[in-house]
Amino acid sequence: xxxxxxxxxxxxxxxxxxxxxxxxxxxxxxxxxxxxxxxxxxxxxxxxxxxxxxxxxxxxxxxxxxxxxxxxxxxxxxxxxxxxxxxxxxxxxxxxxxxxxxxxxxxxxxxxxxxxxxxxxxxxxxxxxxxxxxxxxxxxxxxxxxxxxxxxxxxxxxxxxxxxxxxxxxx
Numbered sequence: 437x438x439x440x441x442x443x444x445x446x447x448x449x450x451x452x453x454x455x456x457x458x459x460x461x462x463x464x465x466x467x468x469x470x471x472x473x474x475x476x477x478x479x480x481x482x483x484x485x486x487x488x489x490x491x492x493x494x495x496x497x498x499x500x501x502x503x504x505x506x507x508x509x510x511x512x513x514x515x516x517x518x519x520x521x522x523x524x525x526x527x528x529x530x531x532x533x534x535x536x537x538x539x540x541x542x543x544x545x546x547x548x549x550x551x552x553x554x555x556x557x558x559x560x561x562x563x564x565x566x567x568x569x570x571x572x573x574x575x576x577x578x579x580x581x582x583x584x585x586x587x588x589x590x591x592x593x594x595x596x597x598x599x600x601x602x603x604x605x606x607x
Contacts, residue, residue, distance in 0.1 A: 483511055490527045498572070499523045522557040530554040 449457075471478060490510050494500070499520045501509060508514045509521050509528075516522050530551050534541065541547050549563045556562035572585035 486510060486528065486531060489531065490524050494520070494524045494527055496572075497523070519559070522559070523555060526555040526557045 487506060487510050491501075491506060501518075501520050501524050505514075505517070505521060506524075509516065509525050514521070514525065516525055533550070533554060553563035561567075566587070569589070570587045571583045572587075573581050574584040575581040
């Protein structure tokens with residue numbers, strides 16, 4: 437039984453709960469109105485969120501692309517110039533898959549491999565489990581570096597594949 441069903445069956449509703457539900461209902465109405473009246477603004481906001489997500493998430497991995505290439509790579513059908521652009525474009529493809537097909541995506545090994553294939557593009561290890569360390573290294577201006585994030589050892593990844601034997605879900 438959902439929370440809403442439980443509330444609907446309740447004989448009395450606490451005042452504060454009723455106020456919150458009214459606020460949610462009013463906000464939902466405003467969202468529908470805004471969606472109908474300002475689709476172009478929502479499109480721009482959606483694109484901005486997509487760009488920020490792709491650029492920021494890729495930067496964590498040390499992937500950066502030229503500022504003038506960001507919009508064409510993320511929002512267009514670009515001719516990709518280098519590996520960094522391929523990864524940012526792949527991130528966009530992965531987000532598209534998640535946004536467009538989220539109801540059919542089950543979290544299992546097959547889904548994770550598919551996300552990896554999308555993000556990595558045509559690189560040799562796309563959709564494969566890592567075979568060597570892939571630590572995130574931070575390099576300082578003075579040339580020194582340190583491991584910012586230590587990844588799991590390859591042997592542990594192979595032995596901990598996500599429910600491989602029990603994955604019967606579709607993706």
